[in-house]
Amino acid sequence: MNREVSFILNDRIISAKLNPALTVLDYLRNNLHLTGTKEGCREGDCGACTVLIGSLQKNSLSYKSVNSCLVPVANLNGKHLVTIEGLNHNGLTEIQEQMVDEGGTQCGFCTPGFIISITNYFLQNDHYNIDSAIEFIGGNICRCTGYTGIKRAIGNVITVMESLPSERKNRIELLISANLLPRYFLDIDKKLEKLSKNILNKNRSEYKVNTRHIISGGTDLYVQKWEELLESNYEFVSENEDLRQIRKKGNEISIGAAVTVEELQTSSLIQEYLPFLYRNLKLFGSLPIRNRATIAGNIVNASPIADVTNILIVLNAQIILASKKQERIIPVNQLYLSYKKTVKKKDEFIKSIVIKIPRKYFLFNFEKVSRRIHLDIASVNTSIGISYKQNKIIEASIAAGGVAPIPLFLKSASNYLLGRAVNNNIVKQTAEIALQEISPITDVRGSAEYKSLLLRQLIYAHFIKLFPDLVKIEGLV
């Protein structure tokens, strides 16, 4: 069952036969005794185990942060894995120094994860400000400092970086000269190139189904059953190029099943043709989660509160289901049967998602309320898509999550809107109809009464945002 995995760990090349499903976290801590990477929650919710994974893309080296508790070692093949130990050199890096001086660390358990995430921020950006930096450490929880010292530390590093002469260096050279990275990072691209030549990458060919068990991002599977995964024979598809493409064909965008939420957000095709997708996914997980979680995973997991699915329903996305024998297409809102049950057969997998590019007068809004705004699962989420022409709604689609056993298309409420002009009365009616369609339950994310009330409010919010001139707040709420 073990497989050969070859990669660079910090500054050394490693080639080992490993259980491919073993998490990077366990491999580091138990096999290699590199204990700077901490286990805080094993569900990607604390960031104490954050590491960087670097890969060569079109001959340039790029890094992303991931939760090592959710990443199988199978995905390390041909990669550069950077842990806190790999940032240490003689003395402290600028980031480490500032974290000490500004009280950015207290008990120290979360600290390595923060240092990794902050380093990643400076690897990815060439213009700096504290708000954009916060997006990079939004997935790191600290229970001691209240984050204030951490923000000060980042602010000081930004000042240092901004004071550097703007010579033309590549980022890695720049960060080495600013004492943010150790020197060995200079050769990593060459080493990786050599390494990848030695690795026979079978995944480059078109993806064929070999097994019913597929792991792509693993951000849910590794939370639910990491122990079981070690004993099963899974196929790890997140590196498969064929499943990672975003393509435009005519007036359609096709998104491969292994495309991650972050790749979707940063894709120029999506930004141009489906801007609502990338604008509204900032509240999806954290950066390390978005770097792993896939669109197909969000769909197939069938959670009634899946954010991406909610949006895809309103965009009337089509799901391409493939098996060894055939492929079939079904609209996303017909995928779900009941709680966590879909029409997908056991031998089928989601190959891609196809979305028609909406017309110019298409209006879209997404609302989500959770216990905490960031890195949290919604109590209720809802999307609305409206085509509005000559003061009338000609197309309408509303989806709601967290109010039924499945991600729900609000059919009656959507139909009610057709042909109507927008005013307070229509908005109230729409909400009322919507509340007839839902069946929320009381659970950890709120009482049934709360979820109903919240959906009503969020439907109001849709219209207040999309039609600020037509909806009068005073008479509505």
Add this chain to the structure above:
Amino acid sequence: MKSYDSIQHVKGESKFVDDILTPEGTLYGYVFYSTSAHGKIKKIDFSDALNILGVRAVILASDIPGENQIGNVILDEELFASKEVHYVGQPVALVIAETKIQAHKGAKAIKLEIDERQPIFDPREAFEKGNLIVPPRIFSLGDVDGTWKDCDYIIEGRTESGSQEHLYLETQGCFAYPVEGGSVKIVSSTQGPTTVQKIASRVLNIPMNKIEVDVPRLGGGFGGKEDQATPWAVMTALAAIKLNKPVKLILPRQEDMRVTGKRHPYSSDFKIGLNKEGKILAYEVVYYQNAGAAADLSTAILERTLFHAANSYYIPNVKATAYSCKTNLPPFTAFRGFGGPQAMFVIESAIHKAAGVIGVEPYFIQKKNLLKEDDEFPYGQRAENCHALKSYDDAEARYDLGNIRKEIDEFNSRNILVKKGFALMPICFGISFTSTFMNQASALVHVYVDGSVGIGTAAVEMGQGVNAKITSAASCVFSINPDRIKIQSTNTSRVANTSPTAASKGADLNGFATIDACNLILERLKKVAADELSVTDVGTISIQDEFVCIDNEPTKLSWNKLIQLAYFKRVSLSAQAHHSTPGIFFDREKSKGKAFAYHVYGTAIVEATVDCLRGTYEIDSVKVVHDLGKSLHPVTDRGQTEGGIVQGIGWMTLEEIIYDLKGKLITDALSTYKVPDIYFAPKEIQIHFLEDEPNPYGPFQSKAIGEPPFMYGIGAYFAIINAMKTFCPEKTIKYNAPITNEKVLMWLHSND
């Protein structure tokens, strides 16, 4: 001074229990817990568990050589349930296997049959049924009953404050291994190494001198590892001795959240009486503390609730009654503030409600009633070096409260759906263990022949920076570079009979003990120097910046040379010192005494914005004036203040502990129990430390910092409800914390 610990942390080189390199052959534990909240054990069947590959043993109550008893204050808690179970999550057995996964499989294979009994989860119900941990406690001052007739306003109400998960990032854990002659070494993530040692001795039936407890550091404690690190350490030691093997037990996060105790929820009734001028004449309060299924530290926490019943206010007539109610939930335990925050939430709610009735801002009532020098607390102690009013006035002026008020009013008149609010939160927190005997500590200081210094104390480093403070104090006494000083792990063989590192007292008690021990060595060194330099009056000798001085003039005799000299002259370079806080006492019969060495004061102004359409909110700013004395380590003190505030805000707002109807925790993961993240933390935290206010009762005039700032977070609750009130002024306010998004929306828009 850069903190040694911080440097290790940023490099990822700090070693927590789970990071220690374990020998080959180490076995792993997994605990099997009760899934029933209350019942009699009919049968435990673990035969299937023993058949699982790698499982070496299943350890039960019947395997305990000593007493099956881990109660610390009151002996009412078993290590492993033997006959009855009292909460979901109560340990019943420990499975030992060759790997963690095998141990987990073993635990899953155990079958427990329970004869179910009716559980109780509500403290008031427990009270009505007479299920109390201890008899009621009452603190009183003046004559409450005789004063109501003099009051122009009498306001009554009820408050609820919720539980809180510590969420130390490092979960509970222990590594233990047998040493020769039936001794055992325990490496535990505990705030109380002596507690672990004492209870391990009782359970294992071996004397304390055969048990060495070592605590390298904690990845956060917050009170959660004061008493509740003990069971895991003791059961690991039990397995190590029984199997004669090293054993490691680290609780997975979800387990840790499900089975360990948290902050006590309180349900309280208040009655407050004021005159026309807003002066509080009488305050009567009854606290129903939900203690959970065993005493743990509940009685001490209950007492501190009573101590802080009146927060920063002087109220001439007070009657505070407290019930510690036994329920079928995991025993609630110490958490930063230790019952104090729960008391302060009630008095602040009473003032807020009274202000609403009278038609003034709470500010007017707060300000009119703040403690002044020599005012009497309900427990008889008088306010000394009182900075209640000073910090309040300073906050008002420094942060321009008038302008804050004006800007908020303007914002609210411009916006219909989004409203802002603010609140002031004064705090007064007593510093000392309220059990007087616990206010003691020892330090053992060694100067090694190379001039380096090793210090062992009772203090456990858990992020609060106690090591940095002790280093700073020792480097001051010796006048040497702090880099020469290393604070050793907290170890019961170095320092015995320690009090837990708790009650914000770690740096005070252990700092004083360290200073005393260093001084003992310093005096010897001065004599050696006087001798060497042929000076007759030792009083003229000092060490300054690593050189011996005569009359403050440096000589060529350096620290290193002096140490060498002392060693060759056969002078002891080691010293042990014991410190006990002077002048404190407390008579539990009368509930009167000078319970605290001193008090810490301060005031926060908290501002919040509420989205009244969606029922969400943000904390905009927290602006504080805090009474700190002279800081031993400013980076640490600032960090403790900021971190405490955010944790306090979390308790009042986001953090909600929910059990299902059977007593099972459902907010048992970071995906369902949300603590503040970097976005949720206030956008702005400003802290000003009162200047020129040294503290004669703290080492080098410093003051305790760990707990007091937590209570500024209470201001967030009132800032949020004040914002909500401007959206719907006619609705009745509920004092029911935490104020989650759900409560905000339901309150703003439901019809009740």
